[in-house]
Amino acid sequence: MHCFLPRGLRLGKLVNGNWEVKSIINIYKILIIVASVLFINSTSYSHHSNAPHYDKTKPLTIFGFVEEFEFVNPHAFVHIKSIRNGESVIFSCEMLPSNTLMKQGWTKNTFPTNRQVKVNAIAARRNPLGCWFESAETMDGIKIEPRGVVVEFDSGAFNYDKPVFINNVPNFKGPWKRSPLLGFRSLTSPDANTSGHDPSGGSSPKPGSDILTEEGLKAGNEHNAPLDDPALQCSGASIRRVWGNPFSATDIIQTSDFIYLSHEYMDVKRIIKLTKEHDDGYQNQLYGHSIGWYEDDTLVIDTIGSGSGVLLPYPGVLHSDQLHFVEKIKLNDDRLGFTLTWLAEDPIYYKKSFSGIMHFEPSAYNVQAWDCTFEKANR
Numbered sequence: 001m002h003c004f005l006p007r008g009l010r011l012g013k014l015v016n017g018n019w020e021v022k023s024i025i026n027i028y029k030i031l032i033i034v035a036s037v038l039f040i041n042s043t044s045y046s047h048h049s050n051a052p053h054y055d056k057t058k059p060l061t062i063f064g065f066v067e068e069f070e071f072v073n074p075h076a077f078v079h080i081k082s083i084r085n086g087e088s089v090i091f092s093c094e095m096l097p098s099n100t101l102m103k104q105g106w107t108k109n110t111f112p113t114n115r116q117v118k119v120n121a122i123a124a125r126r127n128p129l130g131c132w133f134e135s136a137e138t139m140d141g142i143k144i145e146p147r148g149v150v151v152e153f154d155s156g157a158f159n160y161d162k163p164v165f166i167n168n169v170p171n172f173k174g175p176w177k178r179s180p181l182l183g184f185r186s187l188t189s190p191d192a193n194t195s196g197h198d199p200s201g202g203s204s205p206k207p208g209s210d211i212l213t214e215e216g217l218k219a220g221n222e223h224n225a226p227l228d229d230p231a232l233q234c235s236g237a238s239i240r241r242v243w244g245n246p247f248s249a250t251d252i253i254q255t256s257d258f259i260y261l262s263h264e265y266m267d268v269k270r271i272i273k274l275t276k277e278h279d280d281g282y283q284n285q286l287y288g289h290s291i292g293w294y295e296d297d298t299l300v301i302d303t304i305g306s307g308s309g310v311l312l313p314y315p316g317v318l319h320s321d322q323l324h325f326v327e328k329i330k331l332n333d334d335r336l337g338f339t340l341t342w343l344a345e346d347p348i349y350y351k352k353s354f355s356g357i358m359h360f361e362p363s364a365y366n367v368q369a370w371d372c373t374f375e376k377a378n379r
Helices: 024-043 098-102 214-221 239-244
Strands: 012-015 018-021 054-070 077-084 087-094 116-124 130-138 176-178 184-186 249-254 258-263 268-274 289-295 298-304 309-312 317-319 324-331 338-345 354-362
Touching (some): 077 116, 087 116, 214 317, 239 354
Antiparallel strands (some): 054 116, 176 354, 184 354, 258 268, 289 298, 309 317, 338 354
């Protein structure tokens, strides 16, 4: 795979026969670009656990003409008019979200209508005309892939020179994205899957009776991950998932009284009141009632009142209306990113708490509308 660095992000330049290295900031930008390409390259199939729907052992090659290209979230689709067994048919190939593809150089015009193409895909397990898009090639030799294209940075969104502290509190002004260099890891146990999606493209074991109560086990066993994924209802499911969705940006706005979080995934907006006491009389809602406070260079967010729901769709960890969720956002020592440590407690469903760490870095892209609809999510 070739990776071309955008102009202005070279490691250095030759001056009077000597190589002058650019600042560590520019080198860090380059690492972000390269890591993003590798990250997307490694996760294009496993995103949202496609294994239950597509059979990786059955590659599919389709020759035909583009009938329609739906450049939408939560997944884009290209529809190819082809011939099968002497009859005209239309294959529908699913792919990554349009927000992700756009950051790799795609546009709504990547697949013009009536363009003749050869599509390499993975066959659907049940739908004979369904498929997962891998790559395509036009008749004039142009290759189209959902990864590997580096797009110029949005300089307006990328600001490394911002002050570390403002009014004696850490400055978390965004936008941010989960780091492809450091990713995430579970603190619950070495074998627990707290990613929120199935990173292997297969099925991960559900937590057992050592972690879940009888009520928690029952709720988890009744959860069919591929069919009951809240994303099919255009829901972010939980605070954990809206932070952890790969490729999606999160913007943070700080005032003296509130923190405003704008998560790109599923267009989730959160308001955190800066206080250490929850209000009386709050009503349960999907992302709960959140308060926050600062501890040195860390922002602590405490959330209750989420109602019953899904903490992690894959492999299927649910929570009761007694969920207590804590986020600790701490600036890194290099001040170029932050670490999010999260903790989920539920006395009804969990014997032990679930916890994990995610690492974030500045996003080259501002938060964009996810614009999910039920019709788009249920194909």
